[in-house]
Amino acid sequence: MEKRTQFPVGWLPYALVAPQLAITVVFFIWPAGQALWQSLLVQDAFATHTEFVWFENFKVLFADETYIESFKVTAVFSTLVASFGLSISLILAACCDHVLRGAKAYQTLIIWPYAVAPAIAAVIWAFMFNPTVGILAHGMKLLGYDWNHLLNSGQAMTLVVVSALFKLIPYDFLFFLAGLQSIPKSLIEAAAIDGAGPIRRFFTIAFPLLSPTSFFLLVVNLVYAFFDTFAIIDAATAGGPSRSTTILVYKVFHDGFKGLDLGGSAAQSVILMVIVISLTVVQFRFIERKVQY
Amino acid sequence: MIENRPWLTFFCHALLIASVIAVAFPLYIAFIASTHTAERMFELPLPLLPGSEMLHNYVTVLQHGVAGASTAPVGRMMFNSLVVALTVTFGKITISILSAFAIVYFRFPLKNFFFWMIFITLMLPVEVRILPTYKVIADLGLLDTYAGLTIPLIASATATFLFRQFFMTIPDELMEAARIDGAGALRFFWDVVLPLSKTNIAALFVILFIYGWNQYLWPLLVTTQEDMYTVVIGIKRMIPGGDASVDWNLVMATAMLALAPPALVVLLMQRWFVKGLVDTEK
Numbered sequence: 001m002e003k004r005t006q007f008p009v010g011w012l013p014y015a016l017v018a019p020q021l022a023i024t025v026v027f028f029i030w031p032a033g034q035a036l037w038q039s040l041l042v043q044d045a046f047a048t049h050t051e052f053v054w055f056e057n058f059k060v061l062f063a064d065e066t067y068i069e070s071f072k073v074t075a076v077f078s079t080l081v082a083s084f085g086l087s088i089s090l091i092l093a094a095c096c097d098h099v100l101r102g103a104k105a106y107q108t109l110i111i112w113p114y115a116v117a118p119a120i121a122a123v124i125w126a127f128m129f130n131p132t133v134g135i136l137a138h139g140m141k142l143l144g145y146d147w148n149h150l151l152n153s154g155q156a157m158t159l160v161v162v163s164a165l166f167k168l169i170p171y172d173f174l175f176f177l178a179g180l181q182s183i184p185k186s187l188i189e190a191a192a193i194d195g196a197g198p199i200r201r202f203f204t205i206a207f208p209l210l211s212p213t214s215f216f217l218l219v220v221n222l223v224y225a226f227f228d229t230f231a232i233i234d235a236a237t238a239g240g241p242s243r244s245t246t247i248l249v250y251k252v253f254h255d256g257f258k259g260l261d262l263g264g265s266a267a268q269s270v271i272l273m274v275i276v277i278s279l280t281v282v283q284f285r286f287i288e289r290k291v292q293y
Numbered sequence: 294m295i296e297n298r299p300w301l302t303f304f305c306h307a308l309l310i311a312s313v314i315a316v317a318f319p320l321y322i323a324f325i326a327s328t329h330t331a332e333r334m335f336e337l338p339l340p341l342l343p344g345s346e347m348l349h350n351y352v353t354v355l356q357h358g359v360a361g362a363s364t365a366p367v368g369r370m371m372f373n374s375l376v377v378a379l380t381v382t383f384g385k386i387t388i389s390i391l392s393a394f395a396i397v398y399f400r401f402p403l404k405n406f407f408f409w410m411i412f413i414t415l416m417l418p419v420e421v422r423i424l425p426t427y428k429v430i431a432d433l434g435l436l437d438t439y440a441g442l443t444i445p446l447i448a449s450a451t452a453t454f455l456f457r458q459f460f461m462t463i464p465d466e467l468m469e470a471a472r473i474d475g476a477g478a479l480r481f482f483w484d485v486v487l488p489l490s491k492t493n494i495a496a497l498f499v500i501l502f503i504y505g506w507n508q509y510l511w512p513l514l515v516t517t518q519e520d521m522y523t524v525v526i527g528i529k530r531m532i533p534g535g536d537a538s539v540d541w542n543l544v545m546a547t548a549m550l551a552l553a554p555p556a557l558v559v560l561l562m563q564r565w566f567v568k569g570l571v572d573t574e575k
Contacts (some may be wrong), residue, residue: 003398003461003465004318012399012479016391016392016395017407019387019391020411020448021407023444023447023448024414025410026429027444027445028413028414028422030425031422031425031426031429032362032421032425033459034422035421035424036426052384078364088338091308092308092312095304095306095512099305099309102306102309109313109316109317110313110316111563112556112559113316113557114503115555115556116555117507117552118507119507119509119526120548120552123317123529123532123544124320124322127323127326127545128319128322133339135339138339140532166316172572174567174571199431200552216429218518227420227421230420230510234513234529235509237460249420253420254418256423257423257514262424265423266425269423269424273416273417273421276418277416280416
């Protein structure tokens with residue numbers, strides 16, 4: 001953990017950590033504390049009267065149908081994003097690991113969308129699926145399928161999932177590829193000599209050895225789906241139609257800035273905080289375990 | 294290659310080529326749309342080949358923005374994005390390399406407490422503290438300023454961890470030798486630690502540039518004046534509710550301009566990008 005020898009302590013180490021600590025306290029810890037505190041308060045619209053109400057905001061929240069609905073939407077959304085993200089990128093990584101020619105070129109051409117901002121990806125996909133000018137919506141109409149994600153909630157969900165996957169697959173792909181390439185060739189050769197075919201080898205050797213990577217990616221993908229997809233929802237569907245793509249993060253923003261419900265929004269923030277903290281703890285506990293392998 | 298399986302190899306190539314096309318298709322369609330007139334967007338058959346308006350469209354958005362949308366010219370928004378991305382990148386690298394240096398090379402009271410405080414920021418993304426953070430920025434009078442856009446994004450636990458991990462691998466002998474030669478902490482940092490960290494800094498640069506350029510929620514909260522918008526949030530303002538009045542050709546031209554800088558960074562610095570991505574998540 002620590003270096004054998006250290007520099008003599010004076011004011012210097014404090015000066016070195018000061019900038020980061022100052023920003024952390026002012027913009028992270030203080031606001032988070034405020035959120036915790038406000039989640040226990042009720043304020044009227046003109047901020048003239050504030051009352052301490054214990055957990056009333058949370059009670060109201062969980063009695064609120066739209067909030068429960070938002071939980072369900074988030075569950076569906078993140079399950080779809082994580083499961084498609086993991087499976088598609090695993091298949092692509094396995095293919096890229098198998099081929100000899102052009103593997104590097106494939107890698108480059110598959111990972112570049114990671115650079116595209118989620119909001120930009122959402123705008124481009126929304127354009128392609130646009131009922132009047134979109135090429136994909138048009139193609140589906142020719143095949144006899146009516147597409148309008150502005151009215152149909154299932155289609156709106158498809159649109160945001162596709163936009164979210166656009167940036168997620170490159171990321172998962174890179175990690176799976178690195179994982180596959182680190183599997184000792186001798187293991188695979190031994191299995192091949194014993195007569196196992198490529199599919200069998202994949203499921204009995206590569207797949208189990210990738211399980212730490214997969215678990216890590218699962219947590220990362222869930223965090224991504226829960227928190228980093230705000231831009232996608234806002235740019236592609238704005239939570240609609242009729243709240244069918246309003247994930248929790250979008251609801252906090254919407255209730256706080258458009259609805260100006262301070263206590264309710266703070267209570268939602270607190271619940272989100274609990275979710276991130278538990279996901280982070282799971283991730284770190286798991287990483288500690290991986291070290292012991 | 295362990296054995297020759299032509300069908301499997303063929304299948305893999307086919308799948309990879311299909312996915313490369315699937316990934317490139319949106320980019321192609323966006324590019325095609327950006328080379329036509331606004332009217333052409335609504336005519337059948339929909340355009341699949343480049344039109345003649347490319348130069349005109351790009352010059353229009355860069356200099357004037359999109360008519361009817363309340364945004365600044367895209368040139369201005371690109372400049373804002375560049376300022377934000379570079380400030381966040383250099384700011385993050387600077388403050389986290391300094392604090393990691395202090396945490397690794399000094400033993401001082403409250404060190405572990407500071408370390409945990411930095412660690413906690415991992416668990417508090419902007420999304421969970423939207424309103425209170427907004428209030429802090431408003432109270433400090435930093436709305437619509439570059440400082441307000443960038444400073445809150447500069448604190449980063451991941452970069453600090455990355456540097457800390459790396460510093461732990463620097464042999465102790467280097468530091469002992471430096472001390473015997475009479476070098477102080479800052480001299481050692483400048484002459485030994487910083488040159489050794491070049492690779493890590495390059496990798497972080499790529500990741501953080503993308504992170505900074507692609508920020509959405511924070512600029513959305515902090516900016517109210519059009520000439521402070523970054524291009525990523527500006528593009529959303531070009532698409533109001535009903536879609537009849539949207540100039541899709543200009544919106545797509547803006548999208549192409551907005552995704553070009555980070556995409557170029559990834560393509561040109563791919564080696565650093567892969568390293569940065571894998572390292573920062575360890």
